[in-house]
Amino acid sequence: MKRNLKSAGAISLLALCGSLLLPASAQFHKGTAKLYEEKSGPARKLSSTSAAESAADRKFATVSETFMFEALSRAPATASQAGYHKHVQAGKAGKSSKILILDAMLDDMSAEFMAEQIKFYSTWRDKFAAECPPQNLSAQNAADAELLNDQIALSLLELEKIQNYKHNPTVVVEMIGSALFQPLTSEYAPRATRVGHVLSRVEQIPRVLNQVKQYLDSADPIFVSTAIAENAGNVDLIETTIKKEVPKGNPLRARYDRVAPAAISALKSFSKWLETDLGKRPNPRSWRLGEFYPEKFKLVMETDLTSDQLLANAEKTMKEVRQDMLRLALPMHEKMFPSHGKHDENGEHEQQSRVISEVLDKIGEEHPKRDLLLKAIENDLAGIKQFIRQKKIVTLSDRENLKVIETPLFMRGIYSGAGFHSAPPLEPKSEAQYWVTPIDAKTPEAKAESRLRENNNYTLKWLTIHEALPGHYIQFEHLNNIQPPRRRLLRSLFANGPYVEGWAEYIAQVMMDEGFMGDEPKFRLIMRKIRMRLLANTILDVRMHTMNYTDEEAMRLMTDECFQTQAEAEAKLTRAKLSSTQLPTYYAGLVDWLALREKYQKAKGKNFDLLQFHNLVLDQGPLPVPIVERLIMP
Ligand SMILES: [Zn+2]
Numbered sequence: 001m002k003r004n005l006k007s008a009g010a011i012s013l014l015a016l017c018g019s020l021l022l023p024a025s026a027q028f029h030k031g032t033a034k035l036y037e038e039k040s041g042p043a044r045k046l047s048s049t050s051a052a053e054s055a056a057d058r059k060f061a062t063v064s065e066t067f068m069f070e071a072l073s074r075a076p077a078t079a080s081q082a083g084y085h086k087h088v089q090a091g092k093a094g095k096s097s098k099i100l101i102l103d104a105m106l107d108d109m110s111a112e113f114m115a116e117q118i119k120f121y122s123t124w125r126d127k128f129a130a131e132c133p134p135q136n137l138s139a140q141n142a143a144d145a146e147l148l149n150d151q152i153a154l155s156l157l158e159l160e161k162i163q164n165y166k167h168n169p170t171v172v173v174e175m176i177g178s179a180l181f182q183p184l185t186s187e188y189a190p191r192a193t194r195v196g197h198v199l200s201r202v203e204q205i206p207r208v209l210n211q212v213k214q215y216l217d218s219a220d221p222i223f224v225s226t227a228i229a230e231n232a233g234n235v236d237l238i239e240t241t242i243k244k245e246v247p248k249g250n251p252l253r254a255r256y257d258r259v260a261p262a263a264i265s266a267l268k269s270f271s272k273w274l275e276t277d278l279g280k281r282p283n284p285r286s287w288r289l290g291e292f293y294p295e296k297f298k299l300v301m302e303t304d305l306t307s308d309q310l311l312a313n314a315e316k317t318m319k320e321v322r323q324d325m326l327r328l329a330l331p332m333h334e335k336m337f338p339s340h341g342k343h344d345e346n347g348e349h350e351q352q353s354r355v356i357s358e359v360l361d362k363i364g365e366e367h368p369k370r371d372l373l374l375k376a377i378e379n380d381l382a383g384i385k386q387f388i389r390q391k392k393i394v395t396l397s398d399r400e401n402l403k404v405i406e407t408p409l410f411m412r413g414i415y416s417g418a419g420f421h422s423a424p425p426l427e428p429k430s431e432a433q434y435w436v437t438p439i440d441a442k443t444p445e446a447k448a449e450s451r452l453r454e455n456n457n458y459t460l461k462w463l464t465i466h467e468a469l470p471g472h473y474i475q476f477e478h479l480n481n482i483q484p485p486r487r488r489l490l491r492s493l494f495a496n497g498p499y500v501e502g503w504a505e506y507i508a509q510v511m512m513d514e515g516f517m518g519d520e521p522k523f524r525l526i527m528r529k530i531r532m533r534l535l536a537n538t539i540l541d542v543r544m545h546t547m548n549y550t551d552e553e554a555m556r557l558m559t560d561e562c563f564q565t566q567a568e569a570e571a572k573l574t575r576a577k578l579s580s581t582q583l584p585t586y587y588a589g590l591v592d593w594l595a596l597r598e599k600y601q602k603a604k605g606k607n608f609d610l611l612q613f614h615n616l617v618l619d620q621g622p623l624p625v626p627i628v629e630r631l632i633m634p
């Protein structure tokens with residue numbers, strides 16, 4: 001609904017939610033998961049065929065399932081996250097087949113393997129085109145085929161052209177962190193087995209670091225410094241977290257003592273090498289994506305929208321939201337600062353800047369104590385849940401599997417505020433995690449205060465709505481109910497970013513429109529500040545990656561125009577350099593969701609039911625929103 005477009009919603013500097021930080025080389029950029037429970041048999045078969053399906057559909061089911069399992073077997077860290085643990089590798093030339101225990105393996109990142117990946121994806125692309133033409137498929141399978149094709153194309157774009165893995169050392173560092181962390185926090189096998197898997201992965205760290213050093217040839221300083229910071233998190237994971245799993249007397253302790261020192265030494269020497277060697281080389285490529293941007297943008301958005309169109313929309317909307325913020329802030333300003341007058345002597349823009357900042361500052365004073373951040377969030381959850389039930393916004397999960405935990409250390413570079421980690425699609429009963437980054441005890445008081453003001457009582461409500469309910473958590477719970485499991489796995493691995501991030505923002509706006517927090521103007525103003533953040537994210541990504549936008553211009557946009565604090569804006573500036581085409585997904589998705597809701601509501605007329613609509617769209621899983629429309633319109 002256009003009317004609502006300027007009235008709320010938004011994204012976080014707090015979160016990189018939805019994005020799983022998998023090695024770009026491994027293809028599944030946007031997996032979503034974590035694992036659980038070991039299956040008894042080694043081979044898994046997901047396809048269930050029904051009589052109603054055509055031969056073409058049955059063929060697609062088999063071929064796509066084989067593709068996903070083979071792709072996962074080539075990316076063990078991702079496989080763990082999807083809940084895929086064992087893979088049967090067919091024997092070559094008369095040899096018997098082999099069972100791969102994926103949780104014990106660390107990804108191959110050799111130059112030879114990267115070249116093989118290109119062959120792997122091109123071969124599968126051609127196979128799908130030849131054997132599963134989409135026009136013969138059911139509407140649901142055709143949707144799956146589209147997702148799959150786009151993701152194969154995205155992988156090939158990365159491997160053949162962008163080649164981030166050759167220039168960005170955070171790829172390997174984050175792959176290692178995820179690979180070590182996954183088996184520790186999930187229960188797919190007895191604890192001792194899982195710790196054994198982690199130790200196997202630890203043992204392979206020197207090998208993988210050695211592989212990437214062969215081809216990492218230059219890197220932007222921002223990639224180097226981030227990789228060094230995150231790599232310290234990997235060292236900590238081994239020295240502290242994993243060590244705690246094998247106290248003296250534990251049967252695995254001897255193994256830890258054998259493999260950990262070599263891994264730690266390799267990680268530390270890798271950081272040293274980044275600092276003194278790679279980081280000192282001439283760097284012809286910057287972090288800017290440049291010429292590859294339009295192609296990547298199209299494959300990530302999966303709509304006809306161009307980045308120019310989205311940019312123009314965001315810049316126009318920003319002006320409208322600012323006016324709207326002034327309208328809301330003026331009455332609060334008058335109450336909060338009765339002696340100030342209206343500040344309208346220097347024109348409207350100046351008045352907006354002054355009045356809105358003062359009111360936001362004042363709202364920021366209402367925040368939890370620094371050591372009670374997690375507690376405050378847990379308390380909010382109950383009230384939010386009750387509101388969703390009472391207003392019949394969407395059906396909640398019957399699995400009580402959401403856990404609020406501290407963000408793992410090696411992820412705090414990116415998840416500086418919060419994030420969401422769903423249960424693995426193949427193990428839906430497993431834990432879903434809402435990560436909250438605590439304020440470190442060593443953080444100076446002033447800095448802690450600044451972060452708490454950003455995460456004031458009202459922003460935290462929005463955050464929990466976005467990350468958990470009815471945002472990401474509820475969306476992924478619906479996804480994790482999709483049948484057959486093959487489709488669930490496919491839509492989870494190849495999830496459309498704008499669907500995921502747009503949903504979290506769209507539904508936050510619905511919550512507000514349905515009266516969450518009454519008519520509290522402070523919450524409404526914060527929601528608009530977050531909408532401004534989301535517009536800024538869009539503008540930053542397009543302008544920084546394709547238009548040589550400078551750091552100064554970016555900072556000015558965020559602080560002067562969008563009311564962000566210096567710290568908030570600096571963190572976002574870094575993130576905007578580390579990623580590309582991810583930051584616009586929030587706004588692009590929101591626009592699509594609002595349009596779909598309007599169309600559907602119009603088509604249904606008097607019979608429109610909010611709960612039914614939300615359940616229906618979530619039960620499709622994260623397809624591009626225009627495809628959802630194709631599937632659900634009455
Ligand atoms: Zn999100």
Ligand SMILES: [Zn+2]
Pocket residue numbers: 333337340343354355358
């Ligand atoms: Zn004032």
